Structure formats: C-alpha cells, structure tokens
Amino acid sequence: MSFTLAIVGRPNVGKSTLFNRLVGKRLALVDDQPGVTRDLREGAARLGDLRFTVIDTAGLEEATDESLQGRMRRLTERAVEMADVCLFMIDARAGVLPADRVFAEILRKKSAKVILAANKVEGQAADAGLIEAYELGLGDPVPISAEHGEGMADLLQVLTPVAEAAESHEPETEVDIDEEVDEGKPLQIAVVGRPNAGKSTLINKILGEDRLLTGPEAGITRDAISVSTVWDGTPMRIFDTAGMRKRAKVQDKVEKLSVSDGLRAVKFAEVVVVLLDVEIPFEQQDLRIADLAEREGRAVVVAVNKWDLEDEKQAKLKELKEEFERLLPQLRGAPLVTVSAKTGRGLDRLREAVLRxxxxxxxxxTTSQLNRWLAGMIEMHPPPAPGGRRIKLRYATQVKTRPPGFVVMCSAPEKLPESYSRYLINGLRDDFDMPGTPIRLTMRSQADKNPYKGKTKSTPSRLRKHLGKPPLKP
Structure with a gap:
C-alpha cells in the first residue's frame, strides 16, 4: 500500500511536528516561531501497517505575488497537486481563523481528497476549536496531538481507506524473474557554501524543475533538504543545505538549527560540493567549510558559481587556481569547476568531477604496490635519525577506503616528524593518482615477535643437578 500525503495548513499549526512523528525521525526543523519550514520535504512514513510518502509543506499565507511568502505558497500548492490526499491541519487551541476558511475553500477546489485534522487537542482549551472545525465543511475533524502522539489510531483509521483505494488503482505488471535489475545505491552529494551562493538554484537546474525555493534573498533555505534524481544515468541523492555564515554572526535560534542540520548532511554525504560565488571567492568562511569537509573525510569538489557574470574568464580562472593551491593545500589536486546555475553551463563538467x-x-x-612505492620513497629521502639512530619504516598497507587510509609500521612512530608524514601523503597522491581526496596516514609501532625478549636466561634444573649447581630458590 503506497500513496502520497501532503500536510498543509497555516504557519505554526504543527505540520513539521507531525511529519517527524510519521517518519520516526527529527528530520524537519521545529520551533515555536511560525514560518520555520520553507521548502517541501519528503519522507517515508509509517503509521500502523501503512507505508506511504509524506510531504511537509510551508505554512499557507495569503500572498500571491513574487514575495518570499508568495513563492512558498506556490510550492505548497504544487505539493497539493502532487499528493493523493491532503491533511489540512488547524490549531484547535486557536480555533478556526479567517485564513483557515480561505485555505479550506482553496483545498476543496484543488484536491479531490482532503482530511481535516485538529492539532494540539490535549487539554480542555481545545474543545471549542474542535467544535468550530465542523464549520469548514471538510467532514469530521480528526483530533490529534502531534507533539504527544495522541489520535494516531484515529488518523490510521481515516487513512486506511485511502491506502486501499490507491492499491486497487495500481496497474498490474508482469515481472520477468530472469531479468536482473540493479538500480544501485544512489551517490550521496551535499552542496554547501555561504548564503546566496546559488546552492538551491544549482540543484533545481540539475533536477530540471523548480523543486527548491529560490530567490534574491540570502538565507532562504533552512532545512537540509534531500532530493533523489538520476543525473545522466547516475542515481544520486543531493542534499541542499542552509548557507553557513561565520559563527559570530549566527544569533537566531533557527539559523543555528539550520547550520547544525547542514553539518549533519556533510557527515552523511560521500561527495561534498563547496559552492563559491565568483564575485567573492575563497572568503574565510569558504575555507572553513572546505576544511570541515576534508576533516570529515569526504571527497571534495570546489565549484565556482555565477560564471556567466565574469568577463575576463581566462584571467579569473588562473587567479582562482592559484588561490586554491595557496589557501587549501590540504585539498591539493581537488577538482575546481566553473558553473552557472542560472544558465546550466558547466553542469556536465561538474558531474564528471563528482564521479571522479x-x-x-x-x-x-595493493600491499605489494605500496611496499615497492615505500622502498622508493625511503631511498629518495630516508627518514630522520634522532639521537643518531635512524627510524626504520618496515612496511605499509591500506586498511580502509572512503577515504583511503594507510598504516606504516615503523620503529619509533612518536619520533617521526609531521613533515615526513606529509612527504609520504603527497607521494601517495602523485604516484597513485589520488588528487584532492583526504588521505589518512597512521604511523604504528611494530610489536617485536621474539617471545623471549626481556626475559632473563636461566639453566634448567635437570642440568643444574648434572653440573652440581644448587637448585634455584623458589
């Protein structure tokens, strides 16, 4: 049984709280102030035996112009058209407001199936609002408390017929058991950067549709929204994150939650695309974001956006490459790609850089390749000899990937300087064609395999009797 449920309603009626309860995770940002949610967020929901897709939407507001609220409303109306059923939520404590009546009339025209839910019904303060809900003409309201989980059984009872109807309309398809289908795990990509760098616009261009909210205002995106797509034959899951400003400038509680959500997306991603603005590239915050991705062990691609605004492209590109090598030596060799999220130019190069x-x-x-390489590196530059005793590098092996991790067994790892480790890491990058990716190199002391090392020599007792020596004292 599978269908799509869109949760709609005024701002601050509890839509994101119910979304989190249905998906079983705190995916959507929740706060007391209205208007926290701006983008559409999809999730796999579970309620009793039902499995369905739930969409969290921005709060409906009476704005139809090109303002931020107007663009948010158009996204919500689009979710209503996509969904099989709409769950229209009101705040039972506040009662039915004029805006609720307006939006109820809109839903009656746009959606064939609307379920009315009265949220925040815990306590007697909600009784009057629950009675007022009948005047909306959307049937019996389902009393729920998204915060405390009350009324979920009633909601399940109302959604069950919807699921059964969706199942009955699903076309029967014959499956050829001999045909092997391997969709593969989607590639996880996080797009990060400062506010107004064009992250949402870039993802919309990749998707080929206006799926994410965009505009001239900085800091529109708040949640780390993930969207699944197939980009030129490659399944991908792309995370759009909130713009990250300097920590000293982040005072608002919601912005702190947004940045934290974006950092979590970086940790779950495989490839991180650091998006820069060509007019102000490599600002201090850009460097911090790129360094964060490297420290988390993610593959990094640096993309310079708004390339269509640059007149002297060749000179600017040379300048960008020089600054990249100077300011981010820990990402030496990482791809630097110029793109235009507005026109779509450079997206093919960006895709190739991500896959690479x-x-x-x-x-x-392989271990044999590593040890031949290590012997050559030692021959060119032997390790130091602190105190007149040279450190011996015995052998190397790769212990992990994602990112590549290597261990070198040596005689005195605590005495090996950091500069020699960097020499080996740079050699790994150049000789094994691993540009840009984080490399973890660990120096480890090899335990001596001689079981008698450190033990005192003693003559066996049977030989002592033969030699006439007194036995050892116990």
Missing part, C-alpha cells in the same frame, strides 16, 4: 572524486575516494592500492 567519488572514484578516487573509493580507491584501493
């Missing part, structure tokens, strides 16, 4: 970075991130080198 992901392939390098998963690369594995």
């Amino acid at each position: 970075a992901h392939e390098v991130w998963n690369r594995r080198v």
Whole structure:
C-alpha cells in the first residue's frame, strides 16, 4: 500500500511536528516561531501497517505575488497537486481563523481528497476549536496531538481507506524473474557554501524543475533538504543545505538549527560540493567549510558559481587556481569547476568531477604496490635519525577506503616528524593518482615477535643437578 500525503495548513499549526512523528525521525526543523519550514520535504512514513510518502509543506499565507511568502505558497500548492490526499491541519487551541476558511475553500477546489485534522487537542482549551472545525465543511475533524502522539489510531483509521483505494488503482505488471535489475545505491552529494551562493538554484537546474525555493534573498533555505534524481544515468541523492555564515554572526535560534542540520548532511554525504560565488571567492568562511569537509573525510569538489557574470574568464580562472593551491593545500589536486546555475553551463563538467572524486575516494592500492612505492620513497629521502639512530619504516598497507587510509609500521612512530608524514601523503597522491581526496596516514609501532625478549636466561634444573649447581630458590 503506497500513496502520497501532503500536510498543509497555516504557519505554526504543527505540520513539521507531525511529519517527524510519521517518519520516526527529527528530520524537519521545529520551533515555536511560525514560518520555520520553507521548502517541501519528503519522507517515508509509517503509521500502523501503512507505508506511504509524506510531504511537509510551508505554512499557507495569503500572498500571491513574487514575495518570499508568495513563492512558498506556490510550492505548497504544487505539493497539493502532487499528493493523493491532503491533511489540512488547524490549531484547535486557536480555533478556526479567517485564513483557515480561505485555505479550506482553496483545498476543496484543488484536491479531490482532503482530511481535516485538529492539532494540539490535549487539554480542555481545545474543545471549542474542535467544535468550530465542523464549520469548514471538510467532514469530521480528526483530533490529534502531534507533539504527544495522541489520535494516531484515529488518523490510521481515516487513512486506511485511502491506502486501499490507491492499491486497487495500481496497474498490474508482469515481472520477468530472469531479468536482473540493479538500480544501485544512489551517490550521496551535499552542496554547501555561504548564503546566496546559488546552492538551491544549482540543484533545481540539475533536477530540471523548480523543486527548491529560490530567490534574491540570502538565507532562504533552512532545512537540509534531500532530493533523489538520476543525473545522466547516475542515481544520486543531493542534499541542499542552509548557507553557513561565520559563527559570530549566527544569533537566531533557527539559523543555528539550520547550520547544525547542514553539518549533519556533510557527515552523511560521500561527495561534498563547496559552492563559491565568483564575485567573492575563497572568503574565510569558504575555507572553513572546505576544511570541515576534508576533516570529515569526504571527497571534495570546489565549484565556482555565477560564471556567466565574469568577463575576463581566462584571467579569473588562473587567479582562482592559484588561490586554491595557496589557501587549501590540504585539498591539493581537488577538482575546481566553473558553473552557472542560472544558465546550466558547466553542469556536465561538474558531474564528471563528482564521479571522479567519488572514484578516487573509493580507491584501493595493493600491499605489494605500496611496499615497492615505500622502498622508493625511503631511498629518495630516508627518514630522520634522532639521537643518531635512524627510524626504520618496515612496511605499509591500506586498511580502509572512503577515504583511503594507510598504516606504516615503523620503529619509533612518536619520533617521526609531521613533515615526513606529509612527504609520504603527497607521494601517495602523485604516484597513485589520488588528487584532492583526504588521505589518512597512521604511523604504528611494530610489536617485536621474539617471545623471549626481556626475559632473563636461566639453566634448567635437570642440568643444574648434572653440573652440581644448587637448585634455584623458589
């Protein structure tokens, strides 16, 4: 049984709280102030035996112009058209407001199936609002408390006929058991950067539709929204994150939650696209974001947006490459791609760079290749000899991928300087074609395999009797 449920209503009636309860995770940002949700967020919901897709929407407001509220409303209306059924939520404590009546009339025209839910019904303060809900003409309201989980059984009872109707309309398809279908796990990509760098616009261009809210205002995106797509034959899951400003400038509670949500998306991603603005590239915050992705061990691609606004392209590109090498030496060799999210130019190069970075991130080198390489590196530059005793590098092996991790067994790892480790890491990048990806190199002391090392020599007792020596004292 599968259908799509869109949760709609005025701002701050509890839509995101109910969304989180249905998906069983705190995916959507929740706060007391109205208007926190701006984009459409989809999730796999579970309620009793039902499995369905739920869409969290922005609060409906009486705005139809090109303002931010007007664009948010158009996205919500689009979700209503996509969904099989709409769950129209009101605040039972506040009662039915004039805006609720307006939006109820709109839903009656746009959606064939509307379920009315009265939220926040815990306590006697909600009784009057629950009675007022009948005047909307959308049938019996379902009393629920999204915060405390009350009324979920009633909601299940109302949604069950919807699921059965959706199942009966599903076309029967014959499955050929001999045909092997391998969709593959989608590639996880996070697009990060400062506010107004064009992250949402870039993802919309990749998707080929206006799926994410965009506009001239900085900081529109708040949630880390994930969208699934097939980009030129490659299944991908792309995370759009909130713009990250300097920590000292982040005072608003919702912005702090947004940045935290974006950092979590970076940790779950495989490839991180750091999006820069060509007019102000490599600002201090850009460097911090790129360094964060490297420290988290993600494959990194640097993309410079708004390239269509640049007149001196060749000179600017040379300048960008020089600054990249100077300011981000830990990402030496990482792809630097110029794109225009507005026109779509450069997206093919961006896709190739993402796939290339992901392939390098998963690369594995055999132990025999590593040890031949290590012998050559030692021959060119022997390790130091602190105190007159040279450190011996015995052998190397790769212990992990994603990102590549190597261990070198040596005699005194605590005495090996950091500069020699960097020398080995740069050699790994150049000799095994691993540009840009984070490399983890660990120096480890090899335990001595001699079981008698450190033990005192003693003559066996039977030989002592033969030699006439007194036995050892116990």
